[in-house]
Amino acid sequence: MHILQNLPIRQKLMLIALLTTGGALVMAGAALIYFDVTRFRAEMTEDLGALTEIVANNCTAALAFRDDEAAAETLRALRARQDIVSAAVYDGGGRLVASYGEKGDAFLPAEARAADGHTEPGGLGVFRPVVLKGERIGTVYLRGSRDELMGRIRVHGLTVGVVFLASGLASLLLASGLQRIVSQPILDLSETARAVSERQSYALRATKAGADEMGDLVDAFNSMLEQIQERDSALLKAKGELERRVEERTLELAQRNDELAQSNKELDDFAYIASHDLKEPLRGIHNYSSFLLEDYAGKLDAEGRSKLETLMRLTRRMETLIDSLLHYSRLGRVDLAIDRVDLNEIVAEVLDSLAITLKQEETEVRIPRPLPTVRCDRARVGEIFSNLVVNAMRYNDKPRKWIEIGVIDGEELPVFYVRDNGIGISEKHHDAVFRIFKRLHGRDKFGGGTGAGLTIVKKIVERHQGRIWLESSPGEGTTFFFTLREET
Amino acid sequence: MAVLRRLPALLLFAAALATAPAASRAQVAGEYDIKAAFLYNFTKFVEWPPTAFFDEHSALNLCVLGEDPFGRSLPEVLGEEAAGRKLVLLRIGKIADPTVCHVLFISRSERRRLPQILAAVRMFPVLTVGDTPGFLDQGGIVNFTLEGSKVRFEISQAAAERTGLRISSKLLRLATRVAEEGRPGA
Numbered sequence: 179m180h181i182l183q184n185l186p187i188r189q190k191l192m193l194i195a196l197l198t199t200g201g202a203l204v205m206a207g208a209a210l211i212y213f214d215v216t217r218f219r220a221e222m223t224e225d226l227g228a229l230t231e232i233v234a235n236n237c238t239a240a241l242a243f244r245d246d247e248a249a250a251e252t253l254r255a256l257r258a259r260q261d262i263v264s265a266a267v268y269d270g271g272g273r274l275v276a277s278y279g280e281k282g283d284a285f286l287p288a289e290a291r292a293a294d295g296h297t298e299p300g301g302l303g304v305f306r307p308v309v310l311k312g313e314r315i316g317t318v319y320l321r322g323s324r325d326e327l328m329g330r331i332r333v334h335g336l337t338v339g340v341v342f343l344a345s346g347l348a349s350l351l352l353a354s355g356l357q358r359i360v361s362q363p364i365l366d367l368s369e370t371a372r373a374v375s376e377r378q379s380y381a382l383r384a385t386k387a388g389a390d391e392m393g394d395l396v397d398a399f400n401s402m403l404e405q406i407q408e409r410d411s412a413l414l415k416a417k418g419e420l421e422r423r424v425e426e427r428t429l430e431l432a433q434r435n436d437e438l439a440q441s442n443k444e445l446d447d448f449a450y451i452a453s454h455d456l457k458e459p460l461r462g463i464h465n466y467s468s469f470l471l472e473d474y475a476g477k478l479d480a481e482g483r484s485k486l487e488t489l490m491r492l493t494r495r496m497e498t499l500i501d502s503l504l505h506y507s508r509l510g511r512v513d514l515a516i517d518r519v520d521l522n523e524i525v526a527e528v529l530d531s532l533a534i535t536l537k538q539e540e541t542e543v544r545i546p547r548p549l550p551t552v553r554c555d556r557a558r559v560g561e562i563f564s565n566l567v568v569n570a571m572r573y574n575d576k577p578r579k580w581i582e583i584g585v586i587d588g589e590e591l592p593v594f595y596v597r598d599n600g601i602g603i604s605e606k607h608h609d610a611v612f613r614i615f616k617r618l619h620g621r622d623k624f625g626g627g628t629g630a631g632l633t634i635v636k637k638i639v640e641r642h643q644g645r646i647w648l649e650s651s652p653g654e655g656t657t658f659f660f661t662l663r664e665e666t
Numbered sequence: 667m668a669v670l671r672r673l674p675a676l677l678l679f680a681a682a683l684a685t686a687p688a689a690s691r692a693q694v695a696g697e698y699d700i701k702a703a704f705l706y707n708f709t710k711f712v713e714w715p716p717t718a719f720f721d722e723h724s725a726l727n728l729c730v731l732g733e734d735p736f737g738r739s740l741p742e743v744l745g746e747e748a749a750g751r752k753l754v755l756l757r758i759g760k761i762a763d764p765t766v767c768h769v770l771f772i773s774r775s776e777r778r779r780l781p782q783i784l785a786a787v788r789m790f791p792v793l794t795v796g797d798t799p800g801f802l803d804q805g806g807i808v809n810f811t812l813e814g815s816k817v818r819f820e821i822s823q824a825a826a827e828r829t830g831l832r833i834s835s836k837l838l839r840l841a842t843r844v845a846e847e848g849r850p851g852a
Contacts, residue, residue, distance in 0.1 A: 236836070238836060243704060243840050248839065311710045
């Protein structure tokens, strides 16, 4: 059945028609042949019985007077009947008295004693008793030819075969014409369905052939198409609206972005120019303070010298602040030198440059597993690690200080981290630490600093399209996390 | 049946009886054993007119006239019924009443008295059976003959018809000779 399932409907219908007519025909033919052959055989047997009766009657005297030759002569008369294959006469004792035709098992005396009128099960043999005045004096056996029977079966078989072929052909022609009534609407519907799905054109409609189940199906299909069409057009409309709005917003955003970039640039330029120009007079103040201290050393008392030294320290500090500002503003203006960089090398370089300080501070640096190679600006990323390590080392009051530098798998990008067991940062300050010149502690506490380090780190990370954040438990330690997007 | 017409009046040697004695001693049939059986079988192929019997229950009398050559073979067939009638064997020395016997076997010992005996039953429905050459010529109906060792018989249809007996054509067919009316001994 499996193979039949995959046949086209057209062929299925034809096959059904052919098998039905063919099956019925074969059965009818077989029944016809069976009944005809049975009837014919019964007629033949009856005919044979009558003939045997006559022969038996003609053999009475021959048997009574032991005239075998007379019995043989009687049997020889059967030559006129070509349908008689063989015949035999037995006397009352079962002895074969005379025979005619083919010899065979049929002439066994035991058969002669078989029941009166007995017919051989498979053949056309008939026994009849020879009775003389109520006394059985012998038996006559006649065997009819099966040729006619076989011939009849052959002719019938041939007839049925011819009729089978002819009607098969006729039903094939009929079925091939009539199957269209059933298959055509299905094929039409399937064709429409395919066209709809291929061309996405929901305006198509299947044509209804009649008011039968197929017609209902076509109606249902069409109403489904109608609904889809409605929804499709609504969807298209909504999509157009959405696209238009997205475009509007995008345009708006791009505009804002441009404005923002412009103002950023202006701000950077301003900071650069301002800080550059600020350095000039600052240098003058510092130089003149230095002259005063050297040239008027004899005229100044200890307090005057102390105040001048403070003035010089403040100008130096002012200079570093301006340098930081300059550096920061430059970060926003210069292009990054992106290259493939082995972070292990960078970290090694950073730690190397900080080796003396680390030793002084008795800080242990751990790198649990090798860092990857990423595309980034070598010097800037070195600055990130340098700043974070210095911070970690600086804001630590523990007797055994340690810093861990590592990488973990993020959702999309590797996440680098620098962890310490330092003083920690309370949650409310998590944003403030990145603000420029924002210091959480007194200037002289924890070794001082300009307060621009984390701001610069954040700027570098952002220039790498990355993100920076931190986790911290005050008193236990801080972990800074950051990502770097490779293609910047 | 076409063949019946073609059946020859004269049937020649049949090997069956000739070879039978050699097959088994128990089946050895003497000449008179066969003649006894034939005598009995004749009753089945002959029809007597109703006047031959007193009533339907009357027996069919088989008479042996003169010296009995059958010995013990004839009593064997007696007591059997033939066509609904009991068969009775009568051994007689002379014809006292010609209506008693239905079959009359005339022994060879009576061959000299044949004309008288046949004349006595000539007008009665008696199937006369002889065992003497020339029996038919003297007015007898059936006469045993020998073909080699095979027992055959000849029939005078004319004599039978005279007495009102009707002999079956089947029996006539087996006869070596049938003497017809007007042509006795043809």
